[in-house]
Amino acid sequence: MKITVLGVGGMGSRFALMLHQGGNDVTLVDGWQANIDAIRKDGIQANFNGKPVSAKMPIYSPAEIDQSGVKADLIVVFLKSNQLDAMFKRVQPIIHKDTYVLCLLNGIGHEDVLSKYVAKDHLLLGITMWTAGMTGPGHVELSGDGEVELENFEPAGEAFAKQVVSVFEGAGLNPKYSHDVKYSIWRKACVNGTLNCLCALLDCNIGEFGKTKQAPELLHTIIDEFAAVADKEGVNLDTEEVYNHVAATFTSDIAGHYPSMHQDLVQNHRLTEIEFIDGAVARKGEQYGIATPYCKLLTQMVHVKEQLVGAK
Known part of the structure; x- marks a missing residue:
């Protein structure tokens, strides 16, 4: 699956790394230039349950998206909530009629913002109990186990939501399809x-x-x-x-x-x-x-x- 991760902090790095290791085509978008520079040079560098792991993936700033040519099947959102509206205004070129958005942000009410940029039947909501921490640009600490729970916002999105569950299973992210997300x-x-x-x-x-x-x-x-x-x-x-x-x-x-x-x-x-x-x-x-x-x-x-x- 062609997946774009928006927000490459600790949690975005974890999901990007695990989805990449699971064989998916992963692209990164982040607004922190030092982080972009570090990942372009050396990839994501992780202490993954005590073992050093690194992986290179293409990464862009919001200003570069228009020229990137990237198109996403799935956008996984790990921005801060107060960055959500501004970022989606910038990344509209990667969204096409078949693009789905999975929001895994902490908090309440994100669907009100996202529905301005993607049809509600292409919106997935969820939570994750994984943890992650950044130790510097491009460097993360990833320890412990976790899980993901997700559900389509409207009934029409159920088939794709279950496809995402399958992709996440292949990446070891321990997903669960929810009936009351x-x-x-x-x-x-x-x-x-x-x-x-x-x-x-x-x-x-x-x-x-x-x-x-x-x-x-x-x-x-x-x-x-x-x-x-x-x-x-x-x-x-x-x-x-x-x-x-x-x-x-x-x-x-x-x-x-x-x-x-x-x-x-x-x-x-x-x-x-x-x-x-x-x-x-x-x-x-x-x-x-x-x-x-x-x-x-x-x-x-x-x-x-x-x-x-x-x-x-």
């Missing part, structure tokens, strides 16, 4: 809405946060806010199951992992996707008349920290 997206948003912002604000990894006395109450309160808003969106979250799902990470093989928002904000001083996670819950809560004080405060605190570190 909206529930899974909200469930994953609870992970991001707790661990991502809290670890970024407290400058700690998942396991360190989990050892604090306050962790259980914080998780329960934030998850309850997510669940109250999700219910208005037709998603009935099992709050105790979601809590156990999040808390299980404290002693898992990813306990030492610094979530992506920590990598962005603390390590690299980049703007975060908080507005598509806790910020989205706070905004929707206002619309539905539901109080979400923790989500609102966390959103404000992350924005304050963005300003303090000069995030761009």
Whole structure:
């Protein structure tokens, strides 16, 4: 399959590398020039479960797409949520009538942006529980195991979605075709809405946060806010199951992992996707008349920290 990966950070690099190793024709698009230069010179360089792995794939900046001649069967999106609209305006030349888009971003509401650029029956949504971290331009740390869950946004996309599942199986990405991906997206948003912002604000990894006395109450309160808003969106979250799902990470093989928002904000001083996670819950809560004080405060605190570190 001809696959274009948009956003070649840690997770984009993981999927690109594994899909390339699975025999697919993979093209990369990224907006960070230092990353583009490094990958063009030496390929993606990965510490893959303790073993050095590298692979060269064509990579372009958004400005180069128009001249690239690339056409994609599938575009896999690993951008930051706040980059989504601007990037799709730039990469329209690679989208044709048979192109599908798979969005695996953290957060809620991305289909509202993507439906401006691709027909809804060519849109796939999903989540991934893989982890990845960047150590520098073109260099990533890939450890542990993971999975992908995806579903077509409309019934007409089911056949292609199942074809993607088969391709991902061949790449070792442990995919699953979902029959209720909206529930899974909200469930994953609870992970991001707790661990991502809290670890970024407290400058700690998942396991360190989990050892604090306050962790259980914080998780329960934030998850309850997510669940109250999700219910208005037709998603009935099992709050105790979601809590156990999040808390299980404290002693898992990813306990030492610094979530992506920590990598962005603390390590690299980049703007975060908080507005598509806790910020989205706070905004929707206002619309539905539901109080979400923790989500609102966390959103404000992350924005304050963005300003303090000069995030761009």
